Amino acid sequence: MSGPWCFNHKNGVVRLVENSGSDQRPKPEGKVLVHIPSNEVITSYEILKTKLLSLGWERYDGGDPDLFQFHKRSSIDLISLPKDFIKFKSVYMYDIVVKNPNMFMVMDK
DSSP: OOSOEEEOTTTOOEEEOOOOSSOOSOOOOOEEEEETTTTEEOOSHHHHHHHHHHTTOEEEOSSOTTEEEEEOTTSSOEEEEESSGGGOOHHHHHHHHHHSTTTEEEEEO
16 A cells, blocks of 8 residues: 545545556656846856845845845845755745845746
8 A cells, every 4th residue: 555645624534545556756846936137047046146145135144054045134024945956946936036026037947
């Protein structure tokens, strides 16, 4: 018996979803963060750091050691990203978009 377990919120029952033999590995998200002014796809934290610093963001080293963080002195905003760029998913991309209007966008690959 292998496969994921599914919890039904309506009746509280947990059941095993049988492995149908298909590939169960997580699929890539298929999203990229794009810097609008340069039309550049962000492919590393080094590129992202350069863009954020130019927008007034500063590295914040006083927080969680497992996170790569930026803050702006002029606001209470904090951008927290996983240290490993491989874990840079769309939820983090949209956080950057919301905190930097008209500077970044998220697109499908």
